[in-house]
Amino acid sequence: MSAIRILGISGSLRRGSHNTALLRAAALSLPSGAELEVYDGLRDLPAYDADLDVEPADEAVAHLREAIADADGVIVATPEFNGSIPGALKNALDWASRPFPDNAFKGKPVAVVGASTGLFGAVWAQAEVRKVLGIIGADGLDGEIPVGQAHMAFDDDGHLVEPDLRDALAELVGVLAARAGAAADPQAV
Numbered sequence: 001m002s003a004i005r006i007l008g009i010s011g012s013l014r015r016g017s018h019n020t021a022l023l024r025a026a027a028l029s030l031p032s033g034a035e036l037e038v039y040d041g042l043r044d045l046p047a048y049d050a051d052l053d054v055e056p057a058d059e060a061v062a063h064l065r066e067a068i069a070d071a072d073g074v075i076v077a078t079p080e081f082n083g084s085i086p087g088a089l090k091n092a093l094d095w096a097s098r099p100f101p102d103n104a105f106k107g108k109p110v111a112v113v114g115a116s117t118g119l120f121g122a123v124w125a126q127a128e129v130r131k132v133l134g135i136i137g138a139d140g141l142d143g144e145i146p147v148g149q150a151h152m153a154f155d156d157d158g159h160l161v162e163p164d165l166r167d168a169l170a171e172l173v174g175v176l177a178a179r180a181g182a183a184a185d186p187q188a189v
């Protein structure tokens, strides 16, 4: 049986991103038989423009849509910028939402997690991402992983330090892998 493929999308572009670190922590928590690849094309996407939303699609847009379509499940790690979703991530979700309703996210299991250097762990941004995913037609999982004070949240091995958060992340990615596996192979359920 082939591995369950999970695509990780970090809403942060910067090299030292705590949200990309959170995706790596999620990868460490995945059950056997599942693998996570971090998407690295967010900065290459043009700002959404309906005049550019034509076939054949812009290369970066096509790459994003293919990466989502090829994955069995997706995990989005979002920072919080001014109480909401970073523009680069919202832009990617907007591109991925087209053509609507038969887009790459349709029915796709998606978990949302988030990290911020503040105390609250990007909970508003996570709620906003879940709202957008619902409108897009993804199979958004309930629950959030609020990693606050993210600059102190990871140990040297890349795991979350806080045991409750670490357990919650393992549980969430376990549910995501199960849903992704079922979506990839409905006969197996």
Ligand SMILES: Cc1cc2nc3c(=O)[nH]c(=O)nc-3n(C[C@H](O)[C@H](O)[C@H](O)COP(=O)(O)O)c2cc1C
Residues within 6 Å of the ligand: 012, 013, 014, 016, 017, 018, 019, 020, 079, 080, 081, 082, 083, 084, 115, 116, 117, 118, 119, 120, 121, 122, 150
């Ligand atoms: C423009 C901007 C706005 C921000 N707004 C918030 C905010 O509303 N709430 C919060 O908890 N952190 C906020 N932060 C801090 C980010 O959570 C912090 O920079 C975080 O580490 C970014 O994620 P990254 O490490 O993955 O790049 C803001 C940062 C920037 C640059």
